[in-house]
Amino acid sequence: MLSILAALLAALAVYGLYYVQLERVQQEERVRILVPSRWIDAGQYITAEQLAWHTIPQSMATEDMLYTLEEVIGQEAVIPLGTGEPILQWKLNKFALHPNQQQATFQLPKDYIKSISNGIRAxxxxxxxVSQQEGEAERLFEEGIIVASVKTGSNNEVDVPSEMDKHAIVRSNAEQMYASRRDANGMIEYINVNLTEAQWLEIERRCSDGSGKLVIAYHALPAPMKGQMQDDAS
Structure with missing residues (x-):
């Protein structure tokens, strides 16, 4: 009986300690962090529709967690991100000029190209x-292709003279990038793009014998610079 009584007292003590700690956590100040609302694959650019808010106690928050949309939207997932897990800084890549894990950077041969939009920037x-000698022209890939660099004949990056405008994409300044396209310091002679192996082999198949030529058209920034999302605090 004494052993049973001692065990019951110990259990009550543990439960009491747990209850006190639970009350303290529930009363503690809470903060909102960003989490994926669904699975995000590695190499995928993150949009507002893929994000949700989650609240956690202040004591559980860490410096590498992300708390604002501007820190996440438009960045690339370095590793797969699971639904509801905290998004940490090291899991994201801000610089979309680099190929992802499934890609490499290829320079498109000049004799493969029929035309390039002059507004394209890295x-x-x-x-x-692809424009073919026989048959109709068609879009080669359903998805957009990211440009790694555009060069002049003297191997200089085609950009704007102002240093302030040159790094607008790094600062996610869409307005400044729009204005900067009105000026440039050279004509595009060479273009490097990030492609998967299958995409590069498809270009080779279509263009290596001269029967097809590429038309490269500016489409958009690689991902939305900013976006709106519904609060989903939980």
């Missing part, structure tokens, strides 16, 4: 069409 998303 970091843009382009659509690639």
């Amino acid at each position: 970091g843009d998303e382009v659509w690639i069409y």
Whole structure:
């Protein structure tokens, strides 16, 4: 009986300690963090529709968690992100000029190209069409292709003279990028794009014998610079 009584007292003590700690956590100040609202694959650019808010106690918050939309939207997932897990800084890549894990950066041969939109800059998303000697022209890939760099004949990056405008994409300043396209420091001679192996082999198949030529058209920034989302605090 004494052993049973001692065990019951110990259990009550543990439960009491748990209850006190639970009350303290519930009364503690809480903060909102960003989490994926659904699974996000590695290499995917994050949009507002893929995000949700989640509240946690202040004591559980860490410096590498992200608390604002501007820190997340438009960035690339370095690793897969699970639904509801905290988004940490090291899991994201801000610089979309680099290829993801399934890609490599290819320079498109000049003799494969029929035309390039003059407004294209590094970091843009382009659509690639193929113009054929026989048959109708068609869009080569359903998805947009990210431009790694555009060069002049002297191997200088085609950009704007102002240093303030040159890094607008890094600062996610869409308005400044729009204005900067009115000026440029050279004509595009070479273009490097991020492609999967299958995409590059498809271009080779269509263009290596000279029967097809590429038309490269400016489409958009690689992901929305800013966006709106519904609060989903839980």
